[in-house]
Amino acid sequence: MREFEFKKININDEVLAYREGGTGSRNLLLIHGNMSSSLHFDFLMDALYDTFKIYAVDLRGFGHSSYHERFDGLEALSEDLEIFVDKLRLKDLELVGWSTGGGIALQFAADNPELTRRVVLLESVGITGYPIFKKDASGQPILTELAMTKEEIESDPIQVAPVLDAIKRGDSEFYKNLWNAAIYTAGNTPDPEDYNRYIDEMLLQRNLVDIDYALTRFNMSDTHNGYVQGSGDIHKVKCPVTIVQGDKDVVVPMAMAQGINEALKDNSKLIILENSGHNPMVDSFDQVVSIIKEF
Template structure:
């Protein structure tokens, strides 16, 4: 099926890029994670059942989308999503968020529960955020959470090396980071991998997104940075939470927090032999679980 790269202008002045797979009658919107864009959904756009009309959005500051107004929160990105689906005329749709996109999807589903048919969260940021801890002299995390953009940008383990690779457009270093943390089992074919890395360098908001992740909190708990909004309880859609058993980015504890906060609406499935990118590790297993859930 044909995939078209399109753009749409929002009333806020931002332009949103997106990939639309033509055909299908059941709309589903896909939200990528940090350091990626809609480009990284290509394996799903190629293989998901043709009954689905797929819209993979570049969030503000990623891929083909603009970054006129900096973000402070994942809720800012959820508001972009709200305007985006209105511009496309999507009234009710399935919503699938991966990693950071999972947090954005939760914000949207809580704010507009009538618009989301079913919610899929693939290796999502916890409902209580994704903290970045201060490192000691050996580079090991302490129990102190970084709270400012300036501190986050200087983090010597999780952030600064990525920023430096971005500034130099250093593909070799970026691949080394991804091979260590994301593609721990399988890797994309060389041509696709090169395209992914080139796409990573289009991001303009890495520190802003990391800052937003530390402040994201839709639970009833204080997460060490912000008081919880309690909005997880406003999510009405049946929700599938997925995590690869070898995920080095999203821990089991983070998934347990998410499941506890979402309550009875959520079902959890562990993906065997997968890390943080089941799209590459085992696309067939991933799509089997997602499509079975959406069709139930």
């Protein structure tokens, strides 16, 4: 696998780490999801090397980027990328957003139509965000009660508190068990050496509560999502959008992909990957490469 240059750049009060490489003529910005980093794109970057000039950023509070300022919305991370793109004088961008990164990619496209040529969403959060429900005594979600504050999210006994404890302990086995159960639901996992590298990067995350809170408040629709009224920003996305969704994803339900597709109408297409979970870069690698190259 090719080596990609690892760099850092000042973004106001933050420092963003990023991987850069490729010899192609098309500019590609890769945006990772929650509990991950730009390293998760390593094999994808290698496969796209000849087609694109590639930039994969560690978002604020992930990987090797700084985390000086806390945040409440995905818009803050999109704005970090706006500054990043401006500093590198990039244009005609194709964005690939994975999971939470899909929401950030859509927000970037809405706010920067003149810079965005195309968006590819991989198992993306929906345009009405990702709710966190309070839990009952047995740990089951109470579907009529939302966790509203950062304090309530931080103390969530199922989705959040155990992950925070694992990060504090540097518990790679917890992370592996969690990802085997929730992410790799199609039965595929990375090679052990690669898996260990990815987990080492996952454990560098410092912003879990902020990200989870931001996901609950993310709402580009026209409706109220239980937390906030929608911004309607989805209507500002003017570029083509390809929505890629695995049929075995248990993290992001199919309804979220369908909701994005319906909201964008003629501007989008939905591709359903068979026997693929929340990480199609492992479950459906060749298809994902082909989809990103195709334009």
